[in-house]
Amino acid sequence: MKVKLSEFLEEKIPVLEEIIEKLSQKYRYVSILGSDVRGKRYLVTEDIKISDSNWNERGFVVRIYDGLYLEYSFDEIDDSIVDSLNEKVIKEFERFEGPVLECPLIEEEKEEGVFEGEVEILPETVDAGKKIKMLSSMRDHAYSISESLANFWAIYEEVNVSKVFLSGKKHLNQSYVWTQGYLQAIVRKDEKTKYSYEGYSGMKGAEILEEMVSGVDKVVKEAESLIDSTRIEPGEYDVICSPDVAGVIAHEAFGHGVEMDMFVKGRAKAVEYLGREVASKLVTMHDGARAAKQVASYFFDDEGVIGKDTIIIDKGILKGGISDLISSLRLGTKPTGNGRRESFERKAYSRMTNTFFEPGNDKLDDMISSIKHGYFLEKVSSGMEDPKNWGIQCWILYGREIKDGRLTDRIVSPILMTGYVPDLLKSISMVSEDLELSGVGACGKGHKEFVKVSSGGPYIKARARLG
Incomplete structure (x- = not known):
């Protein structure tokens, strides 16, 4: 079923066009982004809660160029909006004293386009009662199969995105739905408490609820298996990273590290390594709204740039970064369609958008059999990196021991993986044929400015420092 542009934005387009026409008589560049994002979050645990999605927003931002770029956001439009914006521009320039860091004018080509996403089941066609009933059934089934289950969470979130971007030469519309689901099992036995989780996400509709049903048994049994886990002996090991662990490495290692507004600010070490080897020849890494179909996919970004598939690392060589429009103007590079706003x-x-390693040619069984002693790492808890010095830390929920080419029954949990990014990436010696991306989380710029992202890849074999 097609996802249509919201009636709210559809009705506002003629008014927005009129605003652009009037402002363009005075300023060399004018654009407006209109957003109407609405969604719901359903939580079933011991209690039942239905709330608005944290991603909900409705409003507009206008960008004006008059020697430098100024932006103003508003959520109501009346007859005085143009006069009001002109007054704000004048006041803003009066505030500046001394030299101003100028930026080149945005040179646009004529571009029109409409994107309508498609899902199997539009979320609004399924009533809230049925969604709660399905989530409650998952919870009840979890308790029926485990005596050690202390708590169980079933979460489903649906978000309907409508955006328009208008300027003197561009007229772009996009409307799509993304959903995500989350199952978490917490088990307790002999004063030990462990948990596991399973995530689901995509540019999908309410059909994702059916996918979640099949994951209940897995997440409960996985949590129970961690009760008898032990701590790992710190050291360097051969490891196989599952796609979600590989994804967080990609995200932290050369995701944040190649966000090109950090190039402008001189806060990224990656700028010194462009065109140089930073990873194994087996490593090719992508980012882009059109590189995959997940929660971070879109037709155009929040600056009206069409989404792309950007190759960041090509067979081990660092090729480039991902940019917003203003950073690309200052650096003299082509924008990659990665200009994104929290709202x-x-x-x-x-x-970042969809960040992942490209699949290789190896079989997972061959990767496991190639390890004398090491660990199979699964389930990411969190990750962080330092784009200035290329240090990386990833918390991983658990690892399964590999001995003499076979998985043993020993499980270690939790695990901290640390290292220097190029050392870790250069140690990659096998890459599987698989490709999996997950988008149940969000990414902040530092500690704020959150946006939806996805990450993933194939299974990778590497040498890593674990503790």
Whole structure:
């Protein structure tokens, strides 16, 4: 079923066009992004809660160029909006003293386009009662199969995105739905408490609820298996990273590290290594709204740039970064369609979208059999990196021991993986044929400015420092 542009934005387009026409008589560049994002979050645990999605927003941001770029956001439009914007521009320039860091004018080509996403089941066609009933059934089944289950969470979130971007030469519309689901089992036995989780996401509709049903047994049994886990002996090991662990490495290692607004600010070590070897020849890494179909996919970014598939690392060589429009103007590079806002009230930054390693040619069984002693790492808890010095830390929920080419019954949990990014990436010696991406989380710029992202890849074999 097609996802249509919201009636709210459809009705506002003629008014927005009129605003652009009037402002363009005075300023060399004018654009408006209109956003109407609405969604619901359903939580079933001991209690049942239905709330608005944290991603909900409705409003507009206008960008004006008059020697430098100024932006103003608003959520209501009346007859005085143009006069009001002109007054704000004048006041803003009066505030500046001394030299101003100028930026080149955005040179646009004529571009029109409409994107309508398609899902099997539009979320609004399924009533809230049925969604709660399905989530409650998952919870009840979890308790029926485990005596050690202390708590169980079933979460489903649906978000309907409508956006328009208008300027003197561009007229772009996009409307799509993304959904995500989350199952978490917490088990307790002999004063030990462990948990596991399973995530589901995609540019999908309410059909994702059916996918979640099949994951209940797995997440409960996985949590129970961690009760008898032990701590790992710190050291360097051969490891196989599952796609979600490989994804967080990609995200932290050369995701944040190549956001090109950091190039402008001199805060990224990656700028010194462009065109140089930073990883194994088996490593090719992508980012882009059109590189995959997941929660971070879109037709155009929040600056009206069509989404792309950007190759960041090509067979081990660092090729380039991902940029917002203003950063690309200052650096003299082509924009990659990665200008994203937390909401219409926030600034656009260079941000990741779908970040992942490209699949290789190896079989997972062959990868396991190649390891004398090491670990199979699964389930990411969190990750962080330092784009200035290329240090990386990833918390991983658990690892399964590999001995003499076979998985043993020994499980270690939790695990901290640390290292220097190029050392870790250069140690990659096998890459599987698989490709999996997950988008149940969000990414912040530092500690704020959150946007939806996805990450993943194939299984990878590497040498890593674990503790």
